[in-house]
Amino acid sequence: MRLILLGPPGAGKGTQAQRLIERYGIPQLSTGDMLRAAVAAGTDVGKRAQAVMDAGELVSDEIVVGIVDERIEEPDAKKGFVLDGFPRTVPQADALEKMLSEKGLKVDAVIEFQVDEKVLVGRIEKRAAETAAKGLPIRKDDKPEVFLRRLEEFKAATTAVGPYYRERGILHSIDGMAPIDEVTRRIEEILTAAALD
Ligand code: AMP
Numbered sequence: 001m002r003l004i005l006l007g008p009p010g011a012g013k014g015t016q017a018q019r020l021i022e023r024y025g026i027p028q029l030s031t032g033d034m035l036r037a038a039v040a041a042g043t044d045v046g047k048r049a050q051a052v053m054d055a056g057e058l059v060s061d062e063i064v065v066g067i068v069d070e071r072i073e074e075p076d077a078k079k080g081f082v083l084d085g086f087p088r089t090v091p092q093a094d095a096l097e098k099m100l101s102e103k104g105l106k107v108d109a110v111i112e113f114q115v116d117e118k119v120l121v122g123r124i125e126k127r128a129a130e131t132a133a134k135g136l137p138i139r140k141d142d143k144p145e146v147f148l149r150r151l152e153e154f155k156a157a158t159t160a161v162g163p164y165y166r167e168r169g170i171l172h173s174i175d176g177m178a179p180i181d182e183v184t185r186r187i188e189e190i191l192t193a194a195a196l197d
Contacts, residue, residue: 001026001080001196002105004087006161007113008154009147010120010127011176012183016111017084019184024197026080031088034067035059036139054140056149058088058157065095072099088158093165108196110165111187113176117151 001024005013017028035053038046045067049059068086071077087093100106121144128142141150165171172190174183191197 001191002083002100002108003081003191003196004083004107004110004165005113006110006158006165007176008115008117008120008158009150010124011113011115012123012180013084013113015180016183016187017082020082020187023188024080026082027076028084029068029071029077029081029086030084031064031068031086032084034071035064038067054146056141056146056153058153061089061091061095064088065092065099068096069099087161088154090160090164093161107165107170109190109194110162110171111190112162112165112171112173113183114173115176119177120151121147 003020005017007013014028014030017030020026021028035046035049039050039053040046045063049063052059064086068083072081083096087096096107124142124147125144128138131138131142140146162171162173172194174186174190176183178186188197
């Protein structure tokens with residue numbers, strides 16, 4: 001099963017991805033996590049991405065497509081994956097389609113999280129507070145001003161990705177503002193109806 005979770009930052013994609021990996025035993029491929037790991041490891045990609053990420057802007061399609069291309073070749077991704085935070089632009093969606101079709105594969109379903117923007121900002125503040133309470137460092141890009149920039153980036157670049165998959169008949173929209181368990185239930189319903197579970 002190859003799934004995409006589509007939605008703005010703070011929509012709950014990461015939380016739902018965690019549940020999907022537990023239930024279906026497929027890895028979560030989060031480009032944000034992969035980029036943060038590259039920054040922490042000080043790789044070339046990390047060095048090129050760091051300032052852009054800290055500003056809440058989008059890393060180039062070329063860099064992101066490159067890391068996804070490598071990641072889906074790893075053994076644990078062979079039987080499927082949940083993409084979280086990718087594709088964020090139509091060129092990324094095109095590149096994904098191409099890299100999968102070269103392997104005889106395709107995206108099975110795209111789950112679009114519909115959200116209320118004002119509520120999102122509150123959620124992100126909560127995520128930052130919870131992280132701080134655990135004694136962990138807060139993501140620089142979760143600061144309110146940078147978060148708003150990420151939201152603007154999403155609206156500018158990623159809004160076109162939903163229609164891209166709607167045209168292909170694999171877009172499913174859900175209410176991302178519903179309680180977490182309810183969102184999980186809706187996703188499972190969609191996967192069952194599409195005979196993917
Ligand atoms: P996320 O954890 O998904 O919110 O991603 C954190 C940051 O990583 C984003 O604000 C971007 O700077 C960068 N990033 C993650 N995924 C992508 C992507 N698919 N395209 C471009 N930049 C990305």
